[in-house]
Amino acid sequence: MPLPPSPTPSASGLRVLLVEDEHDIAANIWDFLERRGYVVDHCADGAGGLARAMQGGFDVVVLDLGLPRLDGLALCRRLREAGHGVPVLMLTARDSLDDKLRGFAEGADDYLVKPFALPELEARLRAMVRRKHPDGGLAHGPLSYDPHTLTALREGRRIPLTRLQGALLETLLRDAPRIVAHARLIERGWGPAGTDMAALQTQVYALRTLVDRPFAQPLIQSVRGVGYRLVSPA
Incomplete structure (x- = not known):
C-alpha cells in the first residue's frame, strides 16, 4: 500500500x-x-x-x-x-x-x-x-496548554508562554506523569544543536515562575540527575 x-x-x-x-x-x-x-x-x-x-x-x-x-x-x-x-x-x-x-x-x-x-x-x-481536546491542547490535572496559541491555562488563569517555554511544557504534558530526561527536553526545545544544562535550568525556572509559583501546589518536579516531570495534585 x-x-x-x-x-x-x-x-x-x-x-x-x-x-x-x-x-x-x-x-x-x-x-x-x-x-x-x-x-x-x-x-x-x-x-x-x-x-x-x-x-x-x-x-x-x-x-x-x-x-x-x-x-x-x-x-x-x-x-x-x-x-x-x-x-x-x-x-x-x-x-x-x-x-x-x-x-x-x-x-x-x-x-x-x-x-x-x-x-x-x-x-x-x-x-x-x-x-x-477540541482546541488541540494538552492537559494534566489542572494544567493545560494550547500549542496553537502558546497559552497555558491553570485554575482559570491564562498564561502566555514563549515558544521555548511552550515546547518544554508540551513535552512534559505529553509524557506526564513520566519523567522526561534532560537530553530529551533540550532536544525538543533547542533542536539537534542542543544547549547546556544551565540554559535548560534557566528556562524551567522561568516556566515554574509562570505555571507553578502563583498557585498553592507546584506541578513541575525536578528528578535530580535525571530530568523533570509533571506530578498530579494531591
Whole structure:
C-alpha cells in the first residue's frame, strides 16, 4: 500500500500505545503511524499493555480485542475503573452489533473492524484526539496548554508562554506523569544543536515562575540527575 504524504503538524508528536499480538498487523500500523509523525509504543499482550497504559503519557490507545494474558475488553474496563480517560480505539475481527456494544460498554471510544485501511485508522485516531481536546491542547490535572496559541491555562488563569517555554511544557504534558530526561527536553526545545544544562535550568525556572509559583501546589518536579516531570495534585 503506498504511504500518504508526509505528516501534518497536528499529527506530529502524538503518542500512541499499540496493543496488538499479531506481528504483521502491529508492524504495519507502527510503520504507517511513525511515517506520519506519531510516536508509537507497542505491547504484544494484554497484561503488558495494561501496565504500560496505566503509566500514562499517551494521547490514544489502539487496542486489539483478542489478546493473550488479558483480552481487550478486560484491559479497557480496568483502565476505565482506574480513572484513565485516554481515548481507546478497539480493533477486532468481530463485526456484530453485540460485539461493538460490549466494546463501548467497557469504555472504548471507537471500533474498527479488521481488515481496515490504514488511512481510516489514522482518521479515527485524529477524530478521537480532537474530541478529547477540541482546541488541540494538552492537559494534566489542572494544567493545560494550547500549542496553537502558546497559552497555558491553570485554575482559570491564562498564561502566555514563549515558544521555548511552550515546547518544554508540551513535552512534559505529553509524557506526564513520566519523567522526561534532560537530553530529551533540550532536544525538543533547542533542536539537534542542543544547549547546556544551565540554559535548560534557566528556562524551567522561568516556566515554574509562570505555571507553578502563583498557585498553592507546584506541578513541575525536578528528578535530580535525571530530568523533570509533571506530578498530579494531591
